Amino acid sequence: MSDSAQDLPGIVVTGASGRMGQMLIETIAASDKARLVGAVERSGHAWVGQDIGAAMGGADMGIVVTDDALEAFAKAQAVIDFTAPAATVEFAALAAQARAVHVIGTTGMSAEDLAALGRAAHHAVIVRAGNMSLGVNLLTQLTKKVAAALDDDYDIEIIESHHNRKVDAPSGTALMLGEAAAEGRGVSLEAVSDRGRDGITGARKRGDIGFVAVRGGDIIGEHDVLFAGTGERITLRHVASDRSVFARGALKAALWGQGKKPGEYDMLDVLGL
Numbered sequence: 001m002s003d004s005a006q007d008l009p010g011i012v013v014t015g016a017s018g019r020m021g022q023m024l025i026e027t028i029a030a031s032d033k034a035r036l037v038g039a040v041e042r043s044g045h046a047w048v049g050q051d052i053g054a055a056m057g058g059a060d061m062g063i064v065v066t067d068d069a070l071e072a073f074a075k076a077q078a079v080i081d082f083t084a085p086a087a088t089v090e091f092a093a094l095a096a097q098a099r100a101v102h103v104i105g106t107t108g109m110s111a112e113d114l115a116a117l118g119r120a121a122h123h124a125v126i127v128r129a130g131n132m133s134l135g136v137n138l139l140t141q142l143t144k145k146v147a148a149a150l151d152d153d154y155d156i157e158i159i160e161s162h163h164n165r166k167v168d169a170p171s172g173t174a175l176m177l178g179e180a181a182a183e184g185r186g187v188s189l190e191a192v193s194d195r196g197r198d199g200i201t202g203a204r205k206r207g208d209i210g211f212v213a214v215r216g217g218d219i220i221g222e223h224d225v226l227f228a229g230t231g232e233r234i235t236l237r238h239v240a241s242d243r244s245v246f247a248r249g250a251l252k253a254a255l256w257g258q259g260k261k262p263g264e265y266d267m268l269d270v271l272g273l
């Protein structure tokens, strides 16, 4: 590696064997703005101890997959983490200890998990978003605007579709869009959120924001925000056709976070939206 490449911010990817983990490793390896310095998987995973390039079915990359997150983070300027809530909470404390920027794509976090991230952010930069793509983050702003322009005569429904391996619902993106719609209407999402209808639910409550989750096949991620009025409907829609949109956003966030003050940030900060 040349001297100048050595100077690039070093990035560790957690959940290295996952759908997003592998996409992130490919994205960082192809970047001339960052270098991969570590790949972390959970203890007992078959890839631990193997070269990440070979484990992914390609040439060696000179990075051995480890289950020792702290040791890996100590060599890094940023950690990109698309794993699971319990793992992400643990990684937040370790990333703060290593003073590495922690970019979090993990969704399905509970209120307690988020509080733990808030504590870690006293000591480190955390950039977290339920969706790291430019398109979705732009869509949140459009959603807020449309929700502010239309009153409760327009029922808001958020319809999200994902692959059959997804474990959380509503998706992190659907919740971001719900928050944006609620903000546009000047209400708290918690107060108006309507999830998981089943049975005799009664008629729809005016002002509610409904969520619908579709799971099937290999759908990467599709989100519709429907504003249904009397005699007309508006739909705002985002379709992800390639996971690289999330990986590119996460890498951008890791670079943006360098030298920032400790605290919690999101992709709107990164993208300047």
Ligand SMILES: NC(=O)C1=CN([C@@H]2O[C@H](COP(=O)(O)OP(=O)(O)OC[C@H]3O[C@@H](n4cnc5c(N)ncnc54)[C@H](O)[C@@H]3O)[C@@H](O)[C@H]2O)C=CC1
Pocket (backbone or CB within 6 Å): 014, 015, 016, 017, 018, 019, 020, 021, 040, 041, 042, 043, 045, 082, 083, 084, 087, 104, 105, 106, 107, 108, 129, 130, 131, 132, 133, 172, 246
């Ligand atoms: N914010 C965004 O833009 C996006 C967020 N996601 C979210 O990212 C997360 C991961 O998604 P996928 O890659 O599809 O899932 P996946 O199941 O393919 O990958 C998760 C990986 O994390 C690993 N893992 C779990 N616990 C671990 C631990 N303690 N230490 C190290 N590794 C651990 C698993 O072994 C697995 O390899 C989900 O929460 C998903 O919703 C996914 C795509 C985009």
Ligand SMILES: O=C(O)C1=N[C@H](C(=O)O)C[C@H](O)C1
Pocket (backbone or CB within 6 Å): 107, 130, 131, 162, 166, 170, 171, 172, 173, 174, 220, 221, 222
């Ligand atoms: O699990 C996924 O795959 C995705 N998760 C994120 C979410 O929960 O919104 C982002 C994207 O839609 C893909």
